Amino acid sequence: MTETDHRFLSAFLRARSGLALNSDGLYLVESRLPAVCRRFGLSDPGELIAILRSGAVPEIEAAVVEAMVTQETFFFRDKAIFAQIQDIALPRLLEARAASRRLRIWSAAASTGQEAYSIAMILAGMAPSLAGWTVDILSTDLSDVALERGRLGLYTHFEVQRGLPIQLLLTHFTQAGDLWQISAALRRMVSFARVNLMDDFSGLGIFDLILCRNVLIYFDDETKRDVLERVAARLAHDGRLILGGVETPVGLTETVVACPDFKGAYSHVGCNRISRCDRDSPK
Template identity: 55%
Template sequence: MTDADFDYLCTFIRARSGLALTPEKRYLLESRLQPLGRTRGFETLEALVRALRAGGDADLERAVVEAMTTNETFFFRDKTPFDTLRNDVLPRLLEARASTRMLRIWCAAASTGQEPYSLAMMLDQMGERLAGWRIEILATDLSTQALERARAGLYSQFEVQRGLPVQLLLRYFTQAGDQWQIAPELRGRITFRPFNLMRDFAPLGTFDVVFCRNVLLYFDMAMKADILARIGRQIAPDGCLFLGAAETVIGLGEEVEMHPTLRGVYVPRRRGATRAA
């Protein structure tokens, strides 16, 4: 791949997804796009780039962007955020929402669905505490292929062994050939929707809890700050944001700030509040 083609692909992918590819990721571009090119009938990566430059093939453009997304996920990933949500965040929100009995949760990079399904299982296990409550879980992702898998709720033996306690496997899954399928009542509790984080968040509405974990890692500083600012405006004043363990809001604007006591939890900055010197 020529330097010019690499630069073009980096610009093309960033403009459509926000993903920032640095020179050391050149191998990643080649390893992911060469197989895609072959399935599309292009003999070389250069031929694929020529087709992109020519324009007019929206399906190819979408496939190139989706090929560069990372769909690494597993059930109850990192565990701590789920414990914090159940033990610290939800009790407070349930008390605050007692009159409306409604909560909205957004998984902003849902990938193949393990995160939103983990939330659905956790909430289901709370039983009577949530009886009569309306809880909406919106799960979005850039990759339509990942979302198709998420909607199906079918996972391999390897996937259900990654983070999923065996008692939850037996309770919420049935074996389907060499795969496991999550219960239809849990699938029905989640709305899966393709969504690009570069788009306006306002039409999604306001959320009490947002999970946007291990996705900001793939954006440059300016895009991280922009996404955090827009998420901050969609969180209820007493709501919260969960980021990945290796992610932070430090140096990324002032719409959200670290929770004073809960590690890995971020809250909208109070309007009119100033940053401490």
């Protein structure tokens, strides 16, 4: 691939997915694009780049983006975070939402849905407290392939062995041939939708809990700031935004501040604790 083609591909991926190719970018291009070429019967990445330049084949454009973005996820990724969601965030939100009896949760850039289903399993364990509640869990990604896998709730042996406690596997999954399928009850708790964080997603509404983890690390600072501020704008005034372990808004935006009682979570400026927030703030 020529330097000109590499620059074009870098700009294309940044515009379409936010991905900023770092020093490993050439390796990723060389390891992932040949499969796209084979899929569409193209001779080499150079021919592929020429098609991208033409803008004439949206299917190929989508395939390149899906091939290049990282789809790494697993159940209960970072157990400490999920323990805090279960023990701190959800109980306080349930108290704050006692009047409306509605809870909205967004798992952004969620790949094949393990994060959203992890939240659903926590909520299933809190079922007595949620009688009569409306709970919406939205799982979004830019990959149609990943979203369809999430809707089906089918996972390999390797995937269910990554972070999923055996008791939850036995409670919520059934074996389907060589795969494991999550229960219909949990599948009904989670909806899946294609959302590209580079696009306008204000139509999604307001959420009480947003998980946007391990995606900002692939963006440059300008894109991080833009996405973070637009995601934060979807957060209820007393809600929680959870980022990845190495992700932080520090130096990027002052829209959100760290929660002193929840490592890795953020809230709106001036609202450090749910109990001190205006619980009747309009959504």
